[in-house]
Amino acid sequence: MNNGKLITRNKKNFQGFKTLKELKFTKTRMLIQPVINNNPDQIVAISVRRDLDNIASNFKGKYK
Numbered sequence: 651m652n653n654g655k656l657i658t659r660n661k662k663n664f665q666g667f668k669t670l671k672e673l674k675f676t677k678t679r680m681l682i683q684p685v686i687n688n689n690p691d692q693i694v695a696i697s698v699r700r701d702l703d704n705i706a707s708n709f710k711g712k713y714k
Contacts, residue, residue, distance in 0.1 A: 660673055660674040660675070661673050661674075662674070664681055664702075664706070665702070665706045666706075667706075667709070667713050667714060668714045669683055669684075669713050669714045670682070670683060670694060670709070670713050671683075671684055672702075677698055677699060678696065678697070678698060678699070679696075679697055679698070679699055679702055680693060680695070680696050680697075681693070681694040681695040681696075681697075681705070681709075682694060683713070694709075694713075
């Protein structure tokens with residue numbers, strides 16, 4: 651974060667999802683759904699890296 655805004659340098663697509671992005675921090679990962687129709691980014695999950703596989707399997711039906 652920089653002055654309350656997320657820095658995109660550590661942002662990448664999340665494990666085969668088209669609508670979710672993963673922000674990488676040291677040991678923590680944040681999943682966001684990017685801006686849609688001028689709405690702000692929506693934080694979907696905050697997790698430690700080792701739990702991302704479980705989150706991905708839970709999100710398969712919810713997100714593309």
